[in-house]
Amino acid sequence: MNQSSALKGNVVVGQSGGPTVVINQSLVGVVEALRGQPNIGKVLGCLHGVRGIVDHQYIQMQDIPQDRLDRIAQTPSSALGSSRDKPDEEYCQRIFESFAKEDVRYFFYIGGNDSSDTCRIVNELARKQNYELRCFHVPKTIDNDLMHNDHTPGYGSAARFVACAFMGDNLDNRALPGVKINVIMGRHAGFLTAAAMLARQNPEDGPHLIYVPEVAFKSDKFLADVDRNMKKHGRCLIAVSEGIADDKHEPIASRLAIEQGHHVEKDSHGNVQLSGSGALGDFLAIHIKNNLGKKLRVRADTFGYLQRSFAGCVSATDAHEARKAGRKAADLALGGDLDGSIAIQRVNNDPYRVEYQRIELSDVAGKTRTLDRRYIVDDNNIADSFAEYLNPIVGKLPVIEFLRSATH
């Protein structure tokens, strides 16, 4: 379609949900693809997601110099601010009032599956109200849990953080042996936790055990797993998702929180807030000590928000793809497509090549993709083949060299 015939009006772009280190790449991708195009007026960034729309909090972005845009793109976290608001009908009505006032005809929302659902609701209300609007969701989530995506922008860099953390922590655990538990983000999908497997470069390397939320967690089996690895390696490095749950789908972390009398906080989507609390790691550590020996050296870390915002740990492929996903959404909207979400599809693994496809908002909204069972080994590990999936999107890792035990 001839882009000069594009719908005339202004643009709103927003960011939603948990930040990533490449979410500003997608923002800049949208802005640089749209500004200066025929019929496109102002490119407005809404502050703190949909909240900024209803509050008329906008920043004009069409005149920002390219070198400044490039620096914004490489800055971690959401430059416009984020939101966890989930709009209802009344909220959406206020969104339209704001759009109408600003003559907004293009809306881009960068976020995860909650955000694509927001996009879908806004879009459906636009149709009902005969308000002509181009409405695109640009994917973003370190959880990698969006349907119909090979992987999502944000995941590669977070996986890189987890891999680098485990590479170092495996060597730390080798230097001062014992049991070490690391709790990784992921309520329902184990993709990020599974990335810990990239730290294994030699047969004796950890993580020796990896527990993802896709498999029911059995406390007794866990003890046997740890005991077996302690006997085999003299140490045991463990990766667990924050969202591991028992066979009744009760999260181990919230069971602990409730057992210990803590208040369990939920966000406006009904998700229990598990990140940023050492509760799960400490619970598992105490569980091990109580059963395998009080004198056992057991430590636990919870990686927390560093996984999604650490400055300077970025996958170049992830940054590139996040930018392209934003541009693709803008190009489709300019080209006449009404709405949709962008999905990254892997066309070839070696050499690595991807395509950016338009999918329906309803295909991705409010749904959760989980880790393919073929990557899950028994109930406590991740297959080596997962590295083939991960390597191209995580990038080359730091070089590690061991000193091995030897006679002299």
Next chain:
Amino acid sequence: MNQSSALKGNVVVGQSGGPTVVINQSLVGVVEALRGQPNIGKVLGCLHGVRGIVDHQYIQMQDIPQDRLDRIAQTPSSALGSSRDKPDEEYCQRIFESFAKEDVRYFFYIGGNDSSDTCRIVNELARKQNYELRCFHVPKTIDNDLMHNDHTPGYGSAARFVACAFMGDNLDNRALPGVKINVIMGRHAGFLTAAAMLARQNPEDGPHLIYVPEVAFKSDKFLADVDRNMKKHGRCLIAVSEGIADDKHEPIASRLAIEQGHHVEKDSHGNVQLSGSGALGDFLAIHIKNNLGKKLRVRADTFGYLQRSFAGCVSATDAHEARKAGRKAADLALGGDLDGSIAIQRVNNDPYRVEYQRIELSDVAGKTRTLDRRYIVDDNNIADSFAEYLNPIVGKLPVIEFLRSATH
């Protein structure tokens, strides 16, 4: 002194205490300075510190190719393994038996102040027993708490990790406002926690509050500090040392642990194990919610072992200096000096230049340097002037660019 007249014999080099990402630079520095020198035979790495000496667990290092040594040097954590054993008289007797059996005349121990104390004890016993031994301590600690050192190898890289973490987390907290608490390693010295201040690149940036163990922590004052920053910025990013204590020198973390009925573990040096537990962060978060409002968004992360072992976050200056410190110790021992510790002294700040000086083992053994009071602002912050001290040893940080609120 003519190095060809150096004492004839073999070398033992070991690593002790908590790992760092540059401790292998010092190991390689010792090895490459000694191997091939006249009168120097085998260069033996002892596995897991002094434990490897008494157990005769050695690796020969004199024939490792230089390219492999270079890769070992850039690998995080202690390649030889580490130990927290503190030798007593009987233990030292077994060290001598091992040394005598291997004809060891040079001993290099890379570690913190506990390690230099081990070095001192071994050295004094050597003198008493008329066993001719060159005995050198090579400094290593992310805590930066060794006396007579401008800074210690390991600190610059750990400070870089903390700065990068806070740069990202400041933007994360800006995107999704609330109170965020980050707990940083440091039992008695606040150097590493103070490094969080490098994340402040604009007036509104966090950390807005920084609490170090050098100042008594007042729980009520803390609440007023948080409340004031929430009112001023709509958010509050906080850095706290794990070792913060009340005015009776009781650690806030262990008070919590005991209050909650947890077992408090101590290492063989009598240090309470505080790292790797989310207890302090969670305690402070609950303290805030109980007093400033249950609905307030409050999160806490404990950086844990990532601070000392994360692969790929290294200060180039720190890596270079750690290597040079190892070489310097070897050169002094070859040159005829009997014993000592290496101290890095800053000769000039701009351009940055340091010297490596020999100091007495007794000057550094078992003592703790704390943060200069001129860098501590009131009881809750770090002065901007601390950046002048930090910048050369942390190195250039990732580029950050903000979008500011603006009219449209």
